[in-house]
Amino acid sequence: MAREVKIYTTPTCPYCKxxxxxxxxxxxxxxxxxxxxxxxxxEEMKNKCNSLAVPxxxxxxxxxxxxxxxxxxxxxGL
Amino acid sequence: MYELIIIGGGPAGMTAAVYAARKKLxxxxxxxxxxxxxxxxxxxxxxxxxxxIEGRELMQKFExxxxxxxxxxxxxxxxRVERLSxxxxxxxxxxxxxxxxxxxxxxxxxxxRPRQLNVPRENELxxxxxxxxxxxxxxxxxxxxxxxxxxxxxxxxxADDMVKIADHVYLVxxxxxxxxxxxxxxxxxxxxxxxxxxxxxxxxxxxxxVEAIKIRDLKSKQEKELNVGGVFVEIGLVPNSEPVKKxxxxxxxxxxxxxxxxxxxxxxxxxxxxxxxxxxxxxxxxAGEGAKAALQAHRYLQRLSK
Numbered sequence: 001m002a003r004e005v006k007i008y009t010t011p012t013c014p015y016c017k018x019x020x021x022x023x024x025x026x027x028x029x030x031x032x033x034x035x036x037x038x039x040x041x042x043e044e045m046k047n048k049c050n051s052l053a054v055p056x057x058x059x060x061x062x063x064x065x066x067x068x069x070x071x072x073x074x075x076x077g078l
Numbered sequence: 079m080y081e082l083i084i085i086g087g088g089p090a091g092m093t094a095a096v097y098a099a100r101k102k103l104x105x106x107x108x109x110x111x112x113x114x115x116x117x118x119x120x121x122x123x124x125x126x127x128x129x130x131i132e133g134r135e136l137m138q139k140f141e142x143x144x145x146x147x148x149x150x151x152x153x154x155x156x157x158r159v160e161r162l163s164x165x166x167x168x169x170x171x172x173x174x175x176x177x178x179x180x181x182x183x184x185x186x187x188x189x190x191r192p193r194q195l196n197v198p199r200e201n202e203l204x205x206x207x208x209x210x211x212x213x214x215x216x217x218x219x220x221x222x223x224x225x226x227x228x229x230x231x232x233x234x235x236x237a238d239d240m241v242k243i244a245d246h247v248y249l250v251x252x253x254x255x256x257x258x259x260x261x262x263x264x265x266x267x268x269x270x271x272x273x274x275x276x277x278x279x280x281x282x283x284x285x286x287x288v289e290a291i292k293i294r295d296l297k298s299k300q301e302k303e304l305n306v307g308g309v310f311v312e313i314g315l316v317p318n319s320e321p322v323k324k325x326x327x328x329x330x331x332x333x334x335x336x337x338x339x340x341x342x343x344x345x346x347x348x349x350x351x352x353x354x355x356x357x358x359x360x361x362x363x364x365a366g367e368g369a370k371a372a373l374q375a376h377r378y379l380q381r382l383s384k
Contacts, residue, residue, distance in 0.1 A: 013214035014117040014134045036217040046218075050286060052308065053205035053215045065205040069111075069156040070175070 005030040005059040008045040016055040019067040026078055030057075079180045080106045080152075082375055083171050085159050085321070086187035088114020089361045090351025092140040093368035094185050094375075099147030101376040106179055107144070108154045108171065113137030114189045115352065116361055120213050125361050136361070159321045162186065168346060182382060183375045186322060186334060186342075186349040187368060190315035190359070195227065198281040200311075207288025212236035212310045221245050224308035225291050227279055229253050233312035234261040240310070241268045248304050250274045250293055252313075274302075282309055317353045329355055340371035346382075348375050 005023070007030050009016035023030050033041035035054065049056050049063045057064045062075050072078075082098050084091045087109030098105045111117065119133030128136070144151060157173040164170075168182040192210035194200060200208055209215040212232075216239055224244050226237040229251030237249045238261065247270060254275055255262050265271060276296045283290040288309055294301045317332045326344055329335050334349040336342055336356065342349050350371035351364035 010214060010217045012120060012216075013211070014113075015211070015214060017134055018111070018113075018117065042218065051205055052207050052218050052287065053209055053211075054218070073156075 003059050005057065006033065007031070008033045008035050008041060008049075008051075008054055008056040008058075010034065010036050010054050013054045015067040019055045019057060019072075022067070022069060022072065026076075028076065079167065079182065080104050081181065081379055082106075082183050082185065082372075083108060083169070083179055083181035084185045084187060084372075085109070085162070085171065086114065086189055086318075086351070086353070087112040087153070087155065088187060088189045088351060088364065089116050089137075089140065090189070090364040090368035090371070091185070091187035092137075092144050093365040094187060094350060094372040095144045095151045095153075096147060097369045097372035098375065099144075099150040101372070102150060103372075103376060103379065105151045106154065106181065107151055108157055108159060108173070108179065110156065110158050112141050112153075112155055116140070118211060118213070119361070122361060133361075159188070162321045162325055162347075164325070164344075183346045183348070183378055185340075185368075185371045185375055186319075186347070186353055187351045187364075187371070188318035188321070189352045189364075190317050192311065193314045193316045195279055195282075195311055195313065197279055199284065200282055203282055203284055203288050203309075206286060207284060207307055208282060208309045208311065210311050212239060212312065215308075216240060216310075217243065219244055219308040222307035223305060224248070224310060225250055225304055225306045226310045226312060227251075228312035228314070229255045229257065229275075230312070230314065231257040231261060232314075233257070233310075234265050236310045236312050237265050237271060238268070241265075241271050244270070244308075247271045248274060248306065250277050250279060250291075250304075252276065252278055252296070277302075315352070315359075319353055322347075331355075340367060340374045346375075346378055348378075 035042040081103045082105045084107045116137040123130045171179045220243045223246045225248040234257040277293045280292040333355045340348045348371040350367040
């Protein structure tokens, strides 16, 4: 079953771009939320993921704050 | 065994890789990321050939150039190096994940990272209001009260950016402001900003999120608590020189001392870029130093094989 991966980003964040490129390169489908424009997504990230930093990547019950390739690989089973 | 291992994938490391490949050295570039500090520079306006370019885009161009030489240069990303030590016939590089790699010569190009405050709750609240990347996380603190810590250009730029979107900005600096006068003037004239000069940060407070910081006047020793939702730490950088601290003596800033030929004093061990004692921390300087280190390593390897 395809898991639902969400990534919360800001347009000025270099690590968000690296994280998205990593997901693209590994064929992981995701939904992106630009939290500068999307206030509902910003609140969701703050409250549901308890995160105040981007990128925040959420799937299953996992919340990964920042881009850590090794950890992301492990959690995604890559 | 490789002929050369380059540790670090920023401007210095990637330039060294291209120069090493053109000398046909069997090379490994090992790094946590590709782009290093180049990635966190928003706009570069002083790299020759480009009037302006995003740091990330410039680093992509560096990476493409390294990839042209994939037969000679192997690239391992996502690995942090724990230790560099001498070994039979050269050096051993040990990654935090446990793998080891051997080479006859090594270039250290690991750059610098943001300096931490080292106060209580700083680590626990990282990503929960504490940030070292103002351009990344700034927009999250729209309409909040925030503190920017530091008195140099990065701190002043962060304060100037945040004044536009935050409810209020406190700028807390241990020293008088040291950044460019044009930025100091801008920040001093901002209406939603309070400056605390010669104050130290004692602790960050908050359970699951930042709620306040406690600061102290260096002279009067009077303490103050500021209610803030975000803390932007912009107090400079420290060199990523830990992997070599047993191999040689670092200077008082923790940097690797090099001579004008990128040599460290340990034969076969070279260093380049921001991790070294070369004074100007610029992309163009790091790239040039990377080139010098690779050429010097090539000469060393030639002498070795004679």
